[in-house]
Amino acid sequence: MAQDNPDLHVLGLGAQDTLEFANEFVASGDLANSAITMVWDPTFASWRDYGIRSQPYWILYDDQGTEITSRPGVIDLGAVQAVLDA
């Protein structure tokens, strides 16, 4: 999805477990070569700021920084594409 939409920036913000597990996750999913920016938060502080209590979870912002969608579960590609087409 990120490769098909260069105007969309996808930031993968991981937490929990350890850094080794995080690197294994990225390698197993071949995410290192993707257009997704993958980071890991060892303190869990970022998730607390967002109020994230389960995963996966995703929040979509438009190009003005306005939050459009915030919901748990699998990413709704149709909703993301609608924002990009608007």
Place this chain on the structure above:
Amino acid sequence: MRSPTRRAATAAFALALAATSCAGTSSADTTSTATTGSAETEVAAPATTTPVTETVPAPDDSASTEPSTPETATEPETTATAPETATEPETATEPETATEPETATTAAILLLPSVDVVSLATGEMADLNSFSRPGATLVWFWAPH
């Protein structure tokens, strides 16, 4: 033959006529007239008519009696003196619309929590905000397990 009395009366009459008709003339003329008996009537005749026409000029009634008609005063042109109506100030014109700020046309950079995270591409620690990019952003929360 005339009697001396008649001649004296005629001379006195002629003298009186000459004095009347020759007013303003030299005394020599009067004297000669009184002494010349035959020329009395010839001198007296023009003396009675000439002065009347010379001393009484015909009055120019048309010039003196007819009052000059005063020129009627022309009415002032009120329309010409009317002041021009003041033009309305240009405040009615709409001001130019301000151009929209560039933030409305260019993408804003999303503000993320200021938290140190590890870049899994480089292994380096960095503030989460350093990974923010302009444009639409999808933040995906994941865990390794």
